[in-house]
Amino acid sequence: MRVAVIGAGYVGLVSGACFAEMGHEVVCLDKDPARVASLLGGRVPIYEPGLDEMVRANVQVGRLSFSTDLAPAVRDAEVVLIAVGTPARHSDGRADLSYVYGAAREIAEAVAGYTVIVTKSTVPVGTGDAIERIIRRHRPEARVAVVSNPEFLREGAAIGDFMEPDRVVVGTEDSRARAVMAELYRPLAERGAPVLMTGRRTSELIKYTANAFLAMKITFINEIADLCESVHADIADVADGVGLDSRIGARFLQAGPGYGGSCFPKDTLALLRTAQDYGVSLRLVEDTVSVNDARKRAMARKVIEALGGSVEGLTVAVLGLTFKPDTDDMREAPSLSLIDALQRGGARIHAHDPAGMEQARQHLEDVAFFADPYRCAAGADAVVLMTEWQALCSLDLALLREAMAGVVFVDLRNAYPEEQLLRHGFFVSGIGSAPKR
Ligand code: NAD
Numbered sequence: 001m002r003v004a005v006i007g008a009g010y011v012g013l014v015s016g017a018c019f020a021e022m023g024h025e026v027v028c029l030d031k032d033p034a035r036v037a038s039l040l041g042g043r044v045p046i047y048e049p050g051l052d053e054m055v056r057a058n059v060q061v062g063r064l065s066f067s068t069d070l071a072p073a074v075r076d077a078e079v080v081l082i083a084v085g086t087p088a089r090h091s092d093g094r095a096d097l098s099y100v101y102g103a104a105r106e107i108a109e110a111v112a113g114y115t116v117i118v119t120k121s122t123v124p125v126g127t128g129d130a131i132e133r134i135i136r137r138h139r140p141e142a143r144v145a146v147v148s149n150p151e152f153l154r155e156g157a158a159i160g161d162f163m164e165p166d167r168v169v170v171g172t173e174d175s176r177a178r179a180v181m182a183e184l185y186r187p188l189a190e191r192g193a194p195v196l197m198t199g200r201r202t203s204e205l206i207k208y209t210a211n212a213f214l215a216m217k218i219t220f221i222n223e224i225a226d227l228c229e230s231v232h233a234d235i236a237d238v239a240d241g242v243g244l245d246s247r248i249g250a251r252f253l254q255a256g257p258g259y260g261g262s263c264f265p266k267d268t269l270a271l272l273r274t275a276q277d278y279g280v281s282l283r284l285v286e287d288t289v290s291v292n293d294a295r296k297r298a299m300a301r302k303v304i305e306a307l308g309g310s311v312e313g314l315t316v317a318v319l320g321l322t323f324k325p326d327t328d329d330m331r332e333a334p335s336l337s338l339i340d341a342l343q344r345g346g347a348r349i350h351a352h353d354p355a356g357m358e359q360a361r362q363h364l365e366d367v368a369f370f371a372d373p374y375r376c377a378a379g380a381d382a383v384v385l386m387t388e389w390q391a392l393c394s395l396d397l398a399l400l401r402e403a404m405a406g407v408v409f410v411d412l413r414n415a416y417p418e419e420q421l422l423r424h425g426f427f428v429s430g431i432g433s434a435p436k437r
Contacts, residue, residue: 074115100131318338
């Protein structure tokens with residue numbers, strides 16, 4: 001099938017490359033000329049394991065191309081995917097749909113012949129209706145169907161998630177569009193991926209419900225970790241003992257510094273705004289958002305307490321900046337609020353991340369960046385392990401300790417066995433256990 005993907009970001013680029021890999025003919029479009037130039041020059045502008053190779057292979061066989069010129073690609077496409085950003089609006093936390101509506105207007109200008117327009121972006125209930133209205137207003141004669149097809153991939157594991165999804169959700173009331181979508185996903189369905197066909201509004205809500213539930217699960221185990229700290233229980237064992245229950249499941253039960261990233265914070269907020277619009281109260285989601293916000297702030301206090309109550313004039317080395325490993329995405333990373341709070345307390349910040357430093361520089365000021373974690377720790381009074389990159393979870397602790405001026409190790413991912421850190425002479429502050437030396 002001929003597919004046009006609008007927005008060549010994390011979702012658009014991964015979806016485009018994966019659909020090409022499945023045998024479709026894909027054009028990825030982006031309005032950012034630098035992004036498209038980079039792709040045309042053979043450089044994938046985001047860090048996502050396996051994506052470079054997949055893009056290169058599909059460009060080589062002519063199934064994947066890139067352009068800033070939306071009109072010809074949309075005109076020729078049977079399926080047009082909208083994969084532009086839907087960030088939270090600063091004013092009220094609602095999803096900013098201006099990119100989605102902008103893309104819808106551009107599609108309306110260009111569309112020719114029967115075309116299925118697919119919203120891959122995460123959008124509030126009713127957005128499909130609004131996109132349809134925009135297209136009908138601009139081009140009353142256009143033969144289009146607007147379908148919701150939310151994306152569930154995780155950054156850092158995006159290709160595996162896309163090619164072997166737990167499920168594909170397709171929302172439309174239009175039977176012809178349903179057949180087109182079944183054909184688009186046939187290669188995955190043939191390999192056993194469940195395809196759930198449902199109504200458009202239901203499909204839109206599924207995405208938010210999934211993200212709110214996952215955010216709630218993380219927040220729940222984080223609260224239990226706080227209780228572990230007080231009652232001297234072991235959070236890792238609690239999570240294991242609970243997660244082995246198949247009704248609960250072990251994933252998303254790792255206690256840590258609070259969730260961040262480009263999806264959970266904005267999607268929980270947007271879901272709350274939708275609920276408010278309809279006069280429904282979602283108290284569990286409200287509490288999830290406020291508990292998580294408080295937790296992010298509490299992480300800085302943990303570091304300050306480990307350093308004796310003040311960080312004024314002290315140096316803190318933050319290892320890992322991205323909101324999770326294996327991505328360069330810095331959106332809403334918990335490291336940002338941690339660093340901000342420590343700087344306000346008067347600390348000097350050293351920072352290292354295996355892939356996120358380029359993006360981190362755009363979010364942080366007065367931070368010394370280091371390409372090497374040991375150089376980053378050199379002279380530091382405390383090290384904070386913020387993101388559980390594999391490379392940062394297997395450091396030579398003797399070398400690290402030797403490089404530092406102080407002995408404080410704040411392990412916000414419980415990445416190292418406590419005894420191992422204690423053996424190397426660290427003062428250890430982790431998640432879900434009282435600080436120890
Ligand atoms: P992103 O910011 O990485 O990419 C969006 C891209 O769209 C940008 O490159 C931008 O230049 C481009 N764009 C915006 N308007 C355009 C237009 N009119 N024409 C052409 N290009 C345009 O965003 P993302 O992280 O890929 O997220 C996209 C959507 O997918 C969001 O709604 C997000 O919530 C959802 N989502 C993201 C993830 C994730 O892990 N990142 C997972 C599932 C769903």
